[in-house]
Amino acid sequence: xxxxxxxxxxxxxxxxxxFFFDRGxxxxxxxxxxxxxxxxxxxxxxxxxxxxxxxxxxxxxxxxLKRPDGNPLTGLPNPAxxxxxxxxxxxxxxxxxxxxxxGLDSEGLAIAKDxxxxxxxxYGPHIVHFSRAGVELERISPKGLQTDGRxxxxxxxxxxxxxGMEGLAITPDGQTLVGIMQSxxxxxxxxxxxxxxxxxxxxxxxxxxxxxxxLYRQNGxxxxxxxIRAVDSHRFLVNERDGGFAGA
Numbered sequence: 001x002x003x004x005x006x007x008x009x010x011x012x013x014x015x016x017x018x019f020f021f022d023r024g025x026x027x028x029x030x031x032x033x034x035x036x037x038x039x040x041x042x043x044x045x046x047x048x049x050x051x052x053x054x055x056x057x058x059x060x061x062x063x064x065l066k067r068p069d070g071n072p073l074t075g076l077p078n079p080a081x082x083x084x085x086x087x088x089x090x091x092x093x094x095x096x097x098x099x100x101x102x103g104l105d106s107e108g109l110a111i112a113k114d115x116x117x118x119x120x121x122x123y124g125p126h127i128v129h130f131s132r133a134g135v136e137l138e139r140i141s142p143k144g145l146q147t148d149g150r151x152x153x154x155x156x157x158x159x160x161x162x163x164g165m166e167g168l169a170i171t172p173d174g175q176t177l178v179g180i181m182q183s184x185x186x187x188x189x190x191x192x193x194x195x196x197x198x199x200x201x202x203x204x205x206x207x208x209x210x211x212x213x214x215l216y217r218q219n220g221x222x223x224x225x226x227x228i229r230a231v232d233s234h235r236f237l238v239n240e241r242d243g244g245f246a247g248a
Contacts, residue, residue, distance in 0.1 A: 003047050006109040006167070006227065010048070016060070019047045020109040020119075023075025034088040035077075040097050043072035044106040046117060046134065063134040065104065065119070070135060073102040081146040083124030085161040102136065104128065108168025108179060108227070120179050122164030125156055127177060127204065140204065150209040152202065158185045165202070167228035169236065177204040178236060180216065180228040196221035201228070201236070 003019035010016035024042035026035045048061040067073050077087045079099035089097040108120035116137070117130040124145060129138040141147045143154035156165070159181060166182035181200045186193050201214040216225070218240060227239035 005107050008109050008111055011111060011113070012115070013050075015052075016048065016050045018109060018111065018117075019049060020106060021045045021047075022107070023103075023105045026075075029090055029094075031088070033086055034090050036092060037076065037089050037097060038092055040074065040076065040089070040091055041072075042075055044075055044104055046109065063117075063132075065106070065130060066133075066135045067102045068136050073104060073136070074100045075105060076100040076103040077105075078103050078123050083121075083126060083141055083145055085123055085159070085164070087161050102139075105162065105164065107164075107166045107182075110168045110170040110177065112170060113174045118168060118170060118177055120165040120168035122159070122162055122166070122182065125152070125159055125164030125179075125181070127152065127165065127168065127179060152204070153211055153213055155185065155187060156181065156200070156202070158187045158189075160184070160186050160190075163224075166225050167239070169228050169230040171230045171233045173233060175206060176233065177206060178202070178228060178230060179204070180225045180238060182224050182226070183222070197223075199225055 005022045006020040008018050021044045025038040029036050043064045046063040047059055050058050050060050064072050076089050077099055078084050082101045091097055105122035106119055107122055110118040115132045119128045124141040127140045130136055139147055140150050140152055142157035143151045160183055163183040165179045167180045169178045179202045184195050197218045199216045201216050203212045224241045226241050229237045
């Protein structure tokens with residue numbers, strides 16, 4: 001529920017950086033398809049920080065992510081047709097919570113040259129453009145979702161629940177968004193998926209809306225990609241995690 005989903009330097013000031021919230025405090029329910037949301041109206045936010053000369057870190061601003069109408073969005077799952085992954089949200093008492101068309105399971109963060117933000121998400125999966133004030137400007141999702149405008153490749157809608165697009169970067173020239181899926185897809189279906197290591201990197205051209213996909217082979221079955229950063233327009237660093245390492 002705290003800052004930690006992503007961190008990126010402030011291109012305008014080397015002593016400043018942005019930290020990113022996840023979708024809020026949540027836990028698995030007894031029903032395997034349900035998640036308990038402790039704070040249902042929690043809104044994912046971006047924190048702008050500065051490292052002082054003494055080394056002390058100071059929070060300069062908290063940017064709450066908002067719907068296009070300016071009201072805060074939530075971390076609750078999307079409804080059918082807008083990026084639903086099958087997860088049901090319940091409160092601490094077990095009551096079913098409403099879905100949020102603008103809900104985000106926020107993960108990756110990138111900053112454009114104009115200071116606006118691009119965010120990747122694990123529901124749709126979505127890539128969402130926010131103004132400097134945190135207001136949603138554009139939501140880019142796989143084909144087949146009831147969203148207007150530009151699209152991501154349709155196959156990405158087969159992502160596993162809570163394993164959508166994790167890391168997000170923008171190339172130094174500012175022309176291409178590069179996102180990496182956390183895990184393998186349920187493709188063609190959850191029962192029929194046999195691939196255990198091949199994940200996808202998606203390059204989205206911001207000017208014309210075209211996209212390309214590249215395969216990234218993980219170092220072991222069932223690993224998770226956590227972050228991606230652009231070295232240049234053709235080389236990237238990937239942070240890959242072995243979920244079993246701590247207990248090995």
